[in-house]
Amino acid sequence: MGGQYRITGDKYPRMRPPRRRGRLVVVGIASVAVLGVVGWGTLQLIDVFTGGGRKAAASAKAGCATKASPSASATPRVVPKPAQITVNVFNATPRAGLAKQTADELKKRGFRIGEVGNASKEFDKKVAGAGVLLGPTSSLNTSLPVLATQLGTAERRTDAARKGDTVDLVIGTxxxxxxxxxxxDKALAGLTTPDPASSKTKSGC
Incomplete structure (x- = not known):
């Protein structure tokens, strides 16, 4: 070509379409939106599965905590019978003959009677209440509760140094x-009735 359209130099213009920046921006925004929706959906699924598991576990735990154990409610508490208990009766009051009179009545009620007489100096005229029930440590939940049914207002004491299974009734003023x-008799029967609280147990859930 010549004239005014003549091309000079060693560089030529490149023939290419203009950049479409607007389309790239739209594609980028759409990609971000898609990723956000996917991430939100994933979080929702995780929450559904983990939340449901926690609720199911809590419900099962509550059910186990209040489940009654039939075997526990059917097991009575074991205590000795009056005929298996030997009672020493001592009088710590000024009233004569009170120890023998009380011992005779206990014998009628099925108890075995040991010593009968006046109380030792430790207790003589020093027991202000109805009486003191004294026995070895092993008698705390066995013989003493049974004897206490015959004198409910008596004080209960145990002596760790004491041997044997004999218990004392020291009569007070x-x-x-x-x-x-x-x-x-009603109180005695109640001793063999299981505690209602012990019938509810946690199972191995």
Missing amino acids: GFKQLTAKAEA
Whole structure:
């Protein structure tokens, strides 16, 4: 070509379409939006599965905590019978013959009677209440509760140094009489009834 359209020099213009920046921006925004939706959906699925598991576990735990154990409710508490308990009766009051009178009544109610007489100096005229029930440590939940059904207001004490299974009834100045037999029999029967609280147990859930 010549004239005014003549090309000179060693560089030529490159023939290419203009850049489409607008399309690239739209594609980038769309990609970010898609990634956001996918991430949000993944989080929702994780929450559904983990949250459901926690609720199921909590429900199962609550059910186990209040489940009753039939075997526990059917097991009575074991205590000795009056005929298996030997009771020493001592009088710590100024009233004569009170120890023998009380011992005779206990014998009628099925207890075995050991020594009968006046209390030692440790207790003589020093027991202000109805009486003191004294026995070895092993008698705390066995013999003493059974004897206590006959004199519910008596104080219970144990002596770790004491041997054997004999228990003492030391009559105090506040003593009037033993608990009425009907009431004592009812209390005695109650000792063999299992504690309702112990019938509810946690199972191995």
